[in-house]
Amino acid sequence: MTEKLPKEFYERLEKxxxxxxxxxxxxWFETEKRKTVFRVNKLKWNTLSILSEIEIAWLKITKxxxxxxxxxxxxxxxxxxxxxxxxxxxxxxxxxxxSQIPVLFLDLEKNLKVLDITRAPWSKTSQxxxxxxxxxEITANELNAIRLSKLKANIEKLWVxxxxxxxxxxxxxxxxxxxxxxxxxxxxxxxSAEWRINLSNEKTYSxxxxxxxxxxxxxxxxxxxxxxxxxxxxxxLVYSTCTIAPEENEAIVHFILSNFPELQIEEINLDYEFSxxxxxxxxxxxxxxxxxxxxxxxPNKMSEWFYIAKFRKI
Ligand SMILES: C[S@@+](CC[C@H](N)C(=O)[O-])C[C@H]1O[C@@H](n2cnc3c(N)ncnc32)[C@H](O)[C@@H]1O
Numbered sequence: 591m592t593e594k595l596p597k598e599f600y601e602r603l604e605k606x607x608x609x610x611x612x613x614x615x616x617x618w619f620e621t622e623k624r625k626t627v628f629r630v631n632k633l634k635w636n637t638l639s640i641l642s643e644i645e646i647a648w649l650k651i652t653k654x655x656x657x658x659x660x661x662x663x664x665x666x667x668x669x670x671x672x673x674x675x676x677x678x679x680x681x682x683x684x685x686x687x688x689s690q691i692p693v694l695f696l697d698l699e700k701n702l703k704v705l706d707i708t709r710a711p712w713s714k715t716s717q718x719x720x721x722x723x724x725x726x727e728i729t730a731n732e733l734n735a736i737r738l739s740k741l742k743a744n745i746e747k748l749w750v751x752x753x754x755x756x757x758x759x760x761x762x763x764x765x766x767x768x769x770x771x772x773x774x775x776x777x778x779x780x781x782s783a784e785w786r787i788n789l790s791n792e793k794t795y796s797x798x799x800x801x802x803x804x805x806x807x808x809x810x811x812x813x814x815x816x817x818x819x820x821x822x823x824x825x826x827l828v829y830s831t832c833t834i835a836p837e838e839n840e841a842i843v844h845f846i847l848s849n850f851p852e853l854q855i856e857e858i859n860l861d862y863e864f865s866x867x868x869x870x871x872x873x874x875x876x877x878x879x880x881x882x883x884x885x886x887x888x889p890n891k892m893s894e895w896f897y898i899a900k901f902r903k904i
Contacts, residue, residue, distance in 0.1 A: 592619055594789050596798050606834065606869055611888055614864070618889035619789050625892060626668040628682045629690060630659040632720045640676045647674055656862055657690050658721070662892070680747045685713045687893035691885075692778060692830035693717045695858050695900045700725040702773040707760050707817050710737030712744040714778055715753070724751060729772075731756045731763060761809075764816040773825045775817060779810045781831035781838050785894040803835045810842050818850055821903050827853070830898045834886070836872035839897040843884055844877045846901065853901040857883040864888040 592600065603612055630637045637659050644651060649671070650664040663671070668684060671677040693714050696704075698721045706715050709730040719726065730753055732738040738757050758766055782803045788794040814829070821827050829846070831838055846853055859865075866886040871877060884899040 592616055599798055614888055614890050617891040621891040626663040627687050628661055628684050631681050631683050633724055640681055643674055643676050660690055688887045688896035689713055691896060692828050692898045695828050696774050696826055698722050702726050704728045704774045705772040706730045706776045708779060711740055727752050729754045731758055731760055733759050760813040761816050764819055767820050769819050770822045772820050773822055775821050775827040777829045779813060779831060781833040782806050782835055784833040803837050807837045811845055823903050825903060827901045832896055834895050836869045840869050840877045840881045843881050843899045847878050847880055852903050854904050855880045855883045856900045856902055858885050858900050864890050
């Protein structure tokens with residue numbers, strides 16, 4: 591089945607991963623229907639009440655150990671949730687496992703000022719809000735007008751307050767926001783989104799090219815150059831993408847460490863069987879040793895790929 595993948599893409603996989611890991615990655619491509627994963631929207635309801643509603647409907651769920659209030663729906667699909675009040679009232683939110691991981695490393699606590707550089711469709715911001723019990727002041731930016739309008743609608747449905755939404759090219763945020771004014775920054779940046787590749791839909795992989803990867807690399811660099819000065823001293827920036835391309839992941843971390851000496855990388859660890867190590871070099875570029883403190887999540891039959899790095903401004 592994986593013969594359908596662009597040849598260069600497959601060659602890159604072989605360069606990056608071991609044979610054993612490639613077998614795991616193949617299960618991602620070969621799984622047509624993935625199990626639904628949801629997270630409890632704790633501002634609206636409490637976990638126990640939701641779980642009892644799900645139990646009454648005979649839906650079997652498993653708790654994900656390393657994610658607070660996240661569950662895998664084992665025996666049915668998302669559609670089976672549609673009739674439940676907790677689904678209709680947005681008391682639960684459908685969000686993949688890997689996509690819930692970056693926010694864990696922001697060390698969230700109450701009463702913070704947070705910047706979410708590229709927000710839509712709102713998954714990670716609503717997750718942050720739950721972890722901070724809505725005691726934040728968040729600035730949520732997005733360039734795409736359609737995605738931004740969805741974002742505003744979601745804010746209302748999810749009962750989120752204290753959110754300032756901005757429509758700006760993130761490369762220009764330095765002009766619009768005050769320098770050193772945020773305690774946390776989430777840089778979940780636009781990327782070549784290789785996780786979207788679905789072998790049963792040619793459109794999802796015909797977009798793939800090394801040229802596209804390169805242009806995302808330059809876009810991410812410009813966005814980070816604009817936003818890093820907005821972070822307060824002592825505090826945290828988390829960078830993440832949903833792609834495997836080292837040019838957008840390790841190469842970006844290498845770029846940050848080489849150009850922003852005020853940012854120190856912090857090691858992240860996760861007790862997750864699909865966590866993998868960084869790539870030391872790719873094509874001709876050898877990455878700085880500190881890049882080893884970042885985390886790759888291997889795609890598998892349950893969850894998508896992700897790359898995450900955590901920085902502190904000193
Ligand atoms: C990876 S998605 C963000 C996902 C979001 N953090 C979440 O968890 O729901 C990247 C977003 O960046 C937006 N985007 C792309 N280029 C941008 C730019 N130059 N400035 C601001 N946003 C941009 C895209 O429209 C897309 O919604």
